[in-house]
Every structure is written in structure tokens, then in C-alpha cells.
Amino acid sequence: MRFKNVFSIIGPSMVGPSSSHTAGAVRIGLIARQLLGEEPASVKIALYGSFADTYWGHGTDLALAGGLLGYDTDDARVAEALEEAERRGIQITFVRGVGLAPHPNTAKLDLTAKDGRSAQLIGASIGGGTVMIHEMNGFTVRCSGEYPTIVVLHDDRPGVIASLTKILGESETNIGYMGVDRKGRSAEAITVMELDSVPNSDLLHKLRQIEEVKDVTVIDLNRKEVKEQ
Missing domain, CATH: 3.30.1330.90 (D-3-phosphoglycerate dehydrogenase; domain 3)
Incomplete structure (x- = not known):
């Protein structure tokens, strides 16, 4: 870092x-x-x-x-x-x-x-x-929160990473950093991608439609939550 x-x-x-x-x-x-x-x-x-x-x-x-x-x-x-x-x-x-x-x-x-x-x-x-x-x-990752980040939990299967990056490429979303960890061969895996822009709902929906994907979470420190009055 x-x-x-x-x-x-x-x-x-x-x-x-x-x-x-x-x-x-x-x-x-x-x-x-x-x-x-x-x-x-x-x-x-x-x-x-x-x-x-x-x-x-x-x-x-x-x-x-x-x-x-x-x-x-x-x-x-x-x-x-x-x-x-x-x-x-x-x-x-x-x-x-x-x-x-x-x-x-x-x-x-x-x-x-x-x-x-x-x-x-x-x-x-x-x-x-x-x-x-x-x-x-429980997965080893490396991210800073400085950029919008997508955390994808998925099955470890051939072609999953290619599917993820293909969808991001088609949406013209640039990946600044990507890391992958898995609990074992053909077991659960996690892919963490730091992006140059905040992912929109359509992009997230397409990622969640991938058969092997179990969960997609967005980390964005610049996302403002509504303050209590």
C-alpha cells in the first residue's frame, strides 16, 4: 500500500x-x-x-x-x-x-x-x-476502501472470473485492483474488485444473475447515509 x-x-x-x-x-x-x-x-x-x-x-x-x-x-x-x-x-x-x-x-x-x-x-x-x-x-483479501469496491462470494468454478470481468467490461467499468481467494478447490471463493467508479444497480443485478454467484456486496466509504435529525 x-x-x-x-x-x-x-x-x-x-x-x-x-x-x-x-x-x-x-x-x-x-x-x-x-x-x-x-x-x-x-x-x-x-x-x-x-x-x-x-x-x-x-x-x-x-x-x-x-x-x-x-x-x-x-x-x-x-x-x-x-x-x-x-x-x-x-x-x-x-x-x-x-x-x-x-x-x-x-x-x-x-x-x-x-x-x-x-x-x-x-x-x-x-x-x-x-x-x-x-x-x-474468513477469506484473505486486500482492499483499502479508497475506491468503490465489489465483494463477490461465489463457487470456485472455471469461467466465473471471466464472467465477472466480462460484465464489468461491457458496462465500461474499469477495475483498478482485483484479488481472489478460495477455501479450497471447487469450494467457496471470494473476488474483491476495486473500481474506478461506483457500480450502478444494473451492473450489480447482472453480476448476481451469474449462476455461481451467491452474494454481491458494495463497499463505498463515500456513500452517505441519512443522518438522524
Whole structure:
């Protein structure tokens, strides 16, 4: 992961005090929320390294909760995110992570929705508010959320990747980065594609019509959620 410009180092417009411990943490929480596809009912968050040692003083717990609530990095409500989560009936538990982590500022989030569906994400805040997602639902991935991202869960079958890229090509959607992981030969697989533009509903519909595709999720940190009045 490279810092592409000075703003990658300074960090985004944010609620302080730290671009790594606060802004990055908000983005990890927000990506986890979007991976689940809705507001979670409960979340267990394991913190590693510096996150585990200093999360309270840097507001990392508030920032992660803010992202889970759909807040952006500069939303003043981040400071009261845990209280708001409690008000909404969302149970958030913090624990110290055990074992190795890909980066000193790493969080593992296990989310459960009201209907019992679950999602799991491991993400790291690597500086300047930039994050790197290393795992989604047990698959090894690599994405930053800096660009609109499609996460496709599918069966590992010949021709699936070609079908995915053909549909994107026909829609004139450029792929900036693509990664694939699978749980085994002919088992479940995941394809993650960072795009140069936000995918429209027609494109997503066509992807979901592929026989081997089980789920298509869009990660977009620039997607604004409706704020409560």
C-alpha cells in the first residue's frame, strides 16, 4: 500500500485526536457495517498492538463504534458513539486480541445482524486515516476502501472470473485492483474488485444473475447515509 499524495499522510477531515487511531478506526467500522449490509445487533471487537494498548485514550473504541453506526470520520457524533449504540440496543464488546496481527493498529470485528446473519472482518489502520482490510468472512483479501469496491462470494468454478470481468467490461467499468481467494478447490471463493467508479444497480443485478454467484456486496466509504435529525 503506497501513500499516493500528501492527504494520505495528513489524513481526512476528522474528529481527533489521531488519524491512525480515530479516523482509520472509523473507516474500519464503516467497512465492517457495509460488509454485513446493515446495522449490527451485536459486535465483538478484538484489538491488537497499539490499538489494544491505547484505544481508550485515543478514542479508538468510540471511532470503531461510530463507523459501525454509519458515521463518517468528521462526524461530531463519534464522540458519543458508544452511548448512541447502547441507545439503539447494539451490544459492542471489546477484548484484547490474542496472537499475531498484520499491523500494530489492527482490529478484528465479528458482527451479528438482528436476523442472525454474521460477518467478520480484520482491518488495520496504517497511517493518515488509511486502512487496509486483510480478511473478510474468513477469506484473505486486500482492499483499502479508497475506491468503490465489489465483494463477490461465489463457487470456485472455471469461467466465473471471466464472467465477472466480462460484465464489468461491457458496462465500461474499469477495475483498478482485483484479488481472489478460495477455501479450497471447487469450494467457496471470494473476488474483491476495486473500481474506478461506483457500480450502478444494473451492473450489480447482472453480476448476481451469474449462476455461481451467491452474494454481491458494495463497499463505498463515500456513500452517505441519512443522518438522524
